[in-house]
Amino acid sequence: MTLRVPALAVPLFALCWWLAGYLLGRDPGRPALRWAAAALVAYAAGLVAWTVAPGERTADILICLPALAWAGTVVALLPLSPADRRPVDMGALALGVTFQVLVVALPGAGKLVGLTPLAGALILLWRVRAEVVPRSLPPALTLMAGLYAASLAVLLVPVDAGGPGPALAAGAVDLLVFGYLVAVAHAVAGGERLRPDLRRSLAAAVGILLLVGLPATLTIYAADRDSTVVVLQFVVVAAASAVAGLTGRLSRMLDRVALAGDSRLRNDRAALFVNADALLRRRERRRLTEIGEPEFLRLTRRALADFNDLNRLSRSPLTDLPVVARRIAGRGDDQPRARARELRAVLREAVSALRPDGPFGTTEEWRYYNTLQFVGVLGLNPYSRRQRLDGLSREARMAVDWFRRNVPRDTMRQWHREAAMIVAAQLWEALSDYRSRHAMANPS
Numbered sequence: 001m002t003l004r005v006p007a008l009a010v011p012l013f014a015l016c017w018w019l020a021g022y023l024l025g026r027d028p029g030r031p032a033l034r035w036a037a038a039a040l041v042a043y044a045a046g047l048v049a050w051t052v053a054p055g056e057r058t059a060d061i062l063i064c065l066p067a068l069a070w071a072g073t074v075v076a077l078l079p080l081s082p083a084d085r086r087p088v089d090m091g092a093l094a095l096g097v098t099f100q101v102l103v104v105a106l107p108g109a110g111k112l113v114g115l116t117p118l119a120g121a122l123i124l125l126w127r128v129r130a131e132v133v134p135r136s137l138p139p140a141l142t143l144m145a146g147l148y149a150a151s152l153a154v155l156l157v158p159v160d161a162g163g164p165g166p167a168l169a170a171g172a173v174d175l176l177v178f179g180y181l182v183a184v185a186h187a188v189a190g191g192e193r194l195r196p197d198l199r200r201s202l203a204a205a206v207g208i209l210l211l212v213g214l215p216a217t218l219t220i221y222a223a224d225r226d227s228t229v230v231v232l233q234f235v236v237v238a239a240a241s242a243v244a245g246l247t248g249r250l251s252r253m254l255d256r257v258a259l260a261g262d263s264r265l266r267n268d269r270a271a272l273f274v275n276a277d278a279l280l281r282r283r284e285r286r287r288l289t290e291i292g293e294p295e296f297l298r299l300t301r302r303a304l305a306d307f308n309d310l311n312r313l314s315r316s317p318l319t320d321l322p323v324v325a326r327r328i329a330g331r332g333d334d335q336p337r338a339r340a341r342e343l344r345a346v347l348r349e350a351v352s353a354l355r356p357d358g359p360f361g362t363t364e365e366w367r368y369y370n371t372l373q374f375v376g377v378l379g380l381n382p383y384s385r386r387q388r389l390d391g392l393s394r395e396a397r398m399a400v401d402w403f404r405r406n407v408p409r410d411t412m413r414q415w416h417r418e419a420a421m422i423v424a425a426q427l428w429e430a431l432s433d434y435r436s437r438h439a440m441a442n443p444s
Helices: 006-026 031-052 057-077 082-105 108-127 137-156 164-189 195-222 227-245 247-258 263-281 285-289 293-305 310-314 322-328 336-352 364-377 394-406 409-441
Strands: none
Touching: 006 031, 006 164, 006 195, 006 227, 006 247, 031 057, 031 164, 031 227, 057 082, 057 108, 057 137, 057 164, 082 108, 082 409, 108 137, 137 164, 195 227, 195 263, 227 247, 247 263, 263 310, 263 336, 293 336, 293 364, 293 409, 310 336, 322 336, 322 409, 336 364, 336 409, 364 394, 364 409
């Protein structure tokens, strides 16, 4: 075995699987996190292939695939308008499939062509770097991509660089740092904290590594030539590491199965899970008074996009808005989930304020209200064939029909973005007034 270093391969494999699980568990609805998790899993599979059959074609392919998933992550992180997002995503997918075929077909160093989509995605990211948060993300991702490309070159180009072990380890470290950077970008974009939640999950991963990874490493050493035993040990490590990363999600899933007959207990525990998760990831309350208008507007747009997801709203810094605090004062339930409900009520009222006078209409002045109310607040998807109209009000049915007949999907998304900015500006004005009054009342 070339990675005659199971002592190196097993920990790196375990950490890749753990971080992939952590990213998915953090928010499986975000494409950037899904692509980053795919990159880590592909590289972990490549580590297994190199351990069992070093230098074989399958191992080479698996080691190169993370570059394509990495490119998908970078594309997902681009701050594009709805009109630009769809063609860019479709083009990136087509290029990804094309280069994946090339990676499979080309021999040896030819597989380095798989780095091309990643280079293109990074160029796009640099072109819009002024809008990227955090600002240090483009240079950090570019640096790690360069190091990863160097490790691939050492593996695939026939040069004597001390064997594949150090290059494989370096590539794994590059991808782990890449996954961390994506987690940072997700946390910053959502106004969340990362460190406490990540530290807790990492502690679980280290425990799993000691309890499962160490025996697996010893077994791999003992079964040097038995590929089946080696692969099975990696499977055990992968399962345990994924559990460490997905602890919260798996706990909720277990509740849904084990407590299927007790909906009240299940719902109570679900609320506790939401509060516990939010407490790990919410920013300090004082931070809301320190953020500027651009970040506030971005957080409000995100909150409106997450209107029907109480889990995401419970982690939003906007739950510390003064108007939310006034609503919840005296109730004795100052928990993240309760604040999320009040934030949703505040957003709903702000959307209702956009409604023009008179009966329902579809004229120009109605477009912002209709988009936020029916697509955002009510969560309707007019373009889905599965969207049922049973039980909807007459206005909602008319709105769905109007969107389907007269409003292209990309236009609707652009209206949603513009309407969200109007609501955000109103909330920012209210927060600014509160700050002014508070400063006058407390001149010190």
